[in-house]
Amino acid sequence: MKDNKKIFILTEAVLAILVLFLVSIILWEKIGDDCIRVSVVVQDPDDGQWSAFKYGLKMAAEDLGIDLSIVSTGGVLTARELEEIILYETDNGADGIIVQPVPESDLERLSEKIKKKIPVLLVGTQASRTFPTVGPNDRQMGTALAEELLRDQVGNMDGKVLGILAEYTDPKGASDREQGFLDGIKEAGAQIRWSVSSRDLDAREESLGSLPEVDLVVALDDISLRMAGEHAAAKDLHGALLYGIGHSTQAVYYLDTDIVQCLIVPDGFDVGYQGLTEIAQSMGHPFYKMKDQTVSHTVLRRDILFTEENQEIIFTMSQ
Amino acid sequence: MIMAAFSITSLCILLIMGIVMYLRFSASARQEMIAGTQKLMEQAGENLEDYLISMRRVSDSIYYNVIKENDLSSQDQDIQRGMNLLYEANRDNLRSIAVYNDYGSLLAAEPVAWQKEDPDITQQGWYERAMGERENMHFSVPHIQNLFDDASFRYYWVISLSRVVELTDKGTSRPGVLLVDMDYSSIARMMRQINASGSGQYFYLCDSNGRIIYHTRQMQIRGGIAAENSRQAAAYKDGVYDEVFNGERRKVVVNTISYTGWKLVGVIPYPAFTSGMFNIRYFIMIFMLLIAMMLVFINRVVAVRISSPILKLDASILEYEAGEKPEIYIGGSQEIRHLGISVQNSYEQIDQLMKEIVREQNERRKSELDALQSQINPHFLYNALDSITWMVEGERNDDAVFMISELARFFRISLSKGRTVISIKDELQHAKSYMNIQKVRHKETFSMVFDVDPSVVSCCTVKLILQPILENAINYGVAGMDDCGEIRIVGRQRDGRILLSVIDNGMGMPEEEARSLLTDNDRVHKHGSGVGLINVNKRIQVLFGKEYGLTVKSEPDEGTEVIICIPAVPYTEESRKILEKGYLFSKEELDTEGAQGMEEIK
Numbered sequence: 001m002k003d004n005k006k007i008f009i010l011t012e013a014v015l016a017i018l019v020l021f022l023v024s025i026i027l028w029e030k031i032g033d034d035c036i037r038v039s040v041v042v043q044d045p046d047d048g049q050w051s052a053f054k055y056g057l058k059m060a061a062e063d064l065g066i067d068l069s070i071v072s073t074g075g076v077l078t079a080r081e082l083e084e085i086i087l088y089e090t091d092n093g094a095d096g097i098i099v100q101p102v103p104e105s106d107l108e109r110l111s112e113k114i115k116k117k118i119p120v121l122l123v124g125t126q127a128s129r130t131f132p133t134v135g136p137n138d139r140q141m142g143t144a145l146a147e148e149l150l151r152d153q154v155g156n157m158d159g160k161v162l163g164i165l166a167e168y169t170d171p172k173g174a175s176d177r178e179q180g181f182l183d184g185i186k187e188a189g190a191q192i193r194w195s196v197s198s199r200d201l202d203a204r205e206e207s208l209g210s211l212p213e214v215d216l217v218v219a220l221d222d223i224s225l226r227m228a229g230e231h232a233a234a235k236d237l238h239g240a241l242l243y244g245i246g247h248s249t250q251a252v253y254y255l256d257t258d259i260v261q262c263l264i265v266p267d268g269f270d271v272g273y274q275g276l277t278e279i280a281q282s283m284g285h286p287f288y289k290m291k292d293q294t295v296s297h298t299v300l301r302r303d304i305l306f307t308e309e310n311q312e313i314i315f316t317m318s319q
Numbered sequence: 320m321i322m323a324a325f326s327i328t329s330l331c332i333l334l335i336m337g338i339v340m341y342l343r344f345s346a347s348a349r350q351e352m353i354a355g356t357q358k359l360m361e362q363a364g365e366n367l368e369d370y371l372i373s374m375r376r377v378s379d380s381i382y383y384n385v386i387k388e389n390d391l392s393s394q395d396q397d398i399q400r401g402m403n404l405l406y407e408a409n410r411d412n413l414r415s416i417a418v419y420n421d422y423g424s425l426l427a428a429e430p431v432a433w434q435k436e437d438p439d440i441t442q443q444g445w446y447e448r449a450m451g452e453r454e455n456m457h458f459s460v461p462h463i464q465n466l467f468d469d470a471s472f473r474y475y476w477v478i479s480l481s482r483v484v485e486l487t488d489k490g491t492s493r494p495g496v497l498l499v500d501m502d503y504s505s506i507a508r509m510m511r512q513i514n515a516s517g518s519g520q521y522f523y524l525c526d527s528n529g530r531i532i533y534h535t536r537q538m539q540i541r542g543g544i545a546a547e548n549s550r551q552a553a554a555y556k557d558g559v560y561d562e563v564f565n566g567e568r569r570k571v572v573v574n575t576i577s578y579t580g581w582k583l584v585g586v587i588p589y590p591a592f593t594s595g596m597f598n599i600r601y602f603i604m605i606f607m608l609l610i611a612m613m614l615v616f617i618n619r620v621v622a623v624r625i626s627s628p629i630l631k632l633d634a635s636i637l638e639y640e641a642g643e644k645p646e647i648y649i650g651g652s653q654e655i656r657h658l659g660i661s662v663q664n665s666y667e668q669i670d671q672l673m674k675e676i677v678r679e680q681n682e683r684r685k686s687e688l689d690a691l692q693s694q695i696n697p698h699f700l701y702n703a704l705d706s707i708t709w710m711v712e713g714e715r716n717d718d719a720v721f722m723i724s725e726l727a728r729f730f731r732i733s734l735s736k737g738r739t740v741i742s743i744k745d746e747l748q749h750a751k752s753y754m755n756i757q758k759v760r761h762k763e764t765f766s767m768v769f770d771v772d773p774s775v776v777s778c779c780t781v782k783l784i785l786q787p788i789l790e791n792a793i794n795y796g797v798a799g800m801d802d803c804g805e806i807r808i809v810g811r812q813r814d815g816r817i818l819l820s821v822i823d824n825g826m827g828m829p830e831e832e833a834r835s836l837l838t839d840n841d842r843v844h845k846h847g848s849g850v851g852l853i854n855v856n857k858r859i860q861v862l863f864g865k866e867y868g869l870t871v872k873s874e875p876d877e878g879t880e881v882i883i884c885i886p887a888v889p890y891t892e893e894s895r896k897i898l899e900k901g902y903l904f905s906k907e908e909l910d911t912e913g914a915q916g917m918e919e920i921k
Contacts, residue, residue, distance in 0.1 A: 273539070
């Protein structure tokens, strides 16, 4: 009789434990249903240069079930403002941050402040010792641009004078692109007459048209290319041929309208997609160490601008 | 056991029911999901068809109401106005309307915009298809519109509806191509709406060659990150198909869009069927566990209600069997109560029967005892009366009176109101009467001595046990002796026993013969038959038990001693009745009784 009672109590206890176990699983699933939130902090996110990047982020977020939050910065940020935004996002439940650092950013101090609580991935910058990065290979893009330019010049640039336009929001990236470009043309006999940034011009209260006349203008980033394109459209480049690296529809338009001779387009979609995928992987696996991600680039020419493959690139920029 | 059997049976049934319910439910949910998907796709297909029909109507209106009605050379303003009106009426869905001649030159366009430099119209796919199949309207796959210069640096995705039209230029007919560029975003919006469920299923649109028009993961597919089985889907007719793609089982629902040959494809991966059922599965399991808990509890209650009365009944029967006499448990259900009552009745009947048997046995013993006692009476009476006769004949009246009075005392004690058990005092008195009668008969040739402890006389004994021994002592011991015969009657109490010895100094007998006196009833003894001794021995053992009885000691020419051993039971009315009922006192009881008796005697 006593044994029966023991078996009865034991059976009821086991069943009750199973019920509690299943209830806890359901509760755990409900807690787990809360989406992972990733914040994206880039300079002026509404600018057309980020369209493909944002589209890539959006697609990855849909694939991975991530709640994406693109922080509206309203323009160019200072290092302090950027740091404040990142800390604010960290404190307000962001599980990961993708950030475009400003040139003055003290990443090591930022790393200490975040204390590795959440994964951080950098975009629009080249290799950082503090955080992993995602972006194109700047040196290769510079070299690719040089190759296209040389192809147009049939490999001979003797007597040709070049002006280089580069924005230094990412000093290391800009330097790599320039170095890659210079390496590509160093034996072609071209002469570099000037190498400036829009900031330099603003500081000197000069315009691009006021710079010494050159045969070829090379814009190494989207901002520079758009600025140069505007001047070229306004016939303010003294007939110089324009080559550049860019990833906005404006840059494509200049290529389409024959203002730009050749356009190197980094794959902004992949930057966003791979970046978010990488950060999601690190959140799903506590011991996963994020790695630098390199995306490809595409050489666009006017005659092949509307091929099926290239239309897709433009499609991502148009989103 | 009952609970375990109930529980296991009910749990098995519950488990089977749960599994069947879950399978039935999941199959039904799957069917419902497929039906829901089909319904949604039908609705979406109708919306798409409506949209495409409206675009066809726009194209028809421009062609039949504007282009065909006007001459390009003289009424170009009317054509422009007509196109403008239709464009404005449908601008939400349209990107542009343009008319080209058979050389690919732009004749009119809405909205008015600069055509790009050298767009090479005749090489455009929509133009080629229109010119290739002039009788049809042609819908292109989505592409960037690269015909007009957009100063806002934007590139629009459009689906081109192209057809060959008959242009009138200076009264002459010539072919041209009417292009209606539909805004891709309208179709994308419709597709996004049906893809908003987020339950794992998705919908995409492809043309008849499997080229994707809209897909939620369009860029991933083109970038090689994802893949879609659109070529296979394009080959399907409308319906539901099972397929395995990239190792994943899925249901594919295909719906063809009229006029275009496009396929609206709904894909339900198998995990999507169960994703919504994840919680339902757990809820069913929790429900089953709770039911199981309840069943176990109910089973326990039922089992206890059934088994408890049985166990109680069993326990009371076990106690009964162990010698205790508890009330047989009567309780529980009707059947158990009936069982308890039956068992109790049985036990009562057994008790009754046992008592009956004991009573019958006692009566049998008593009748046996009475029969044994009755064996001696006729023999003695004959001898006594013979002596009295002899005295009367010899005119020894006083002796005859003495004899008769002794005989009377003798018989009074012999009868003892029919009792079997009497006090030793009466037995001794009986022995004395007998010896007095015998002494007269044997002319005082022997003497008798009574040496009895006072404590002995107040104990119980079977009546008439001394007389047969004395008879033997006289007949076979001292009868032939000349005035020197002596019979001593000694009474002692030792260890709770009474020892009454009859000792004669007669001729005695060998030890073997003395031993055989009490054992062989049929043997013819040299010194008497021995029937009397055996009789006495049996009577003592019948009444007091096998450990009591007679012992005979004898030596030739020395004499014989017959020792009666009986328990020392103080003679009271109560103990007499008990003994006569056949009850055998235990040693402890005898010790107690003996002690009490001793106290009474003192």
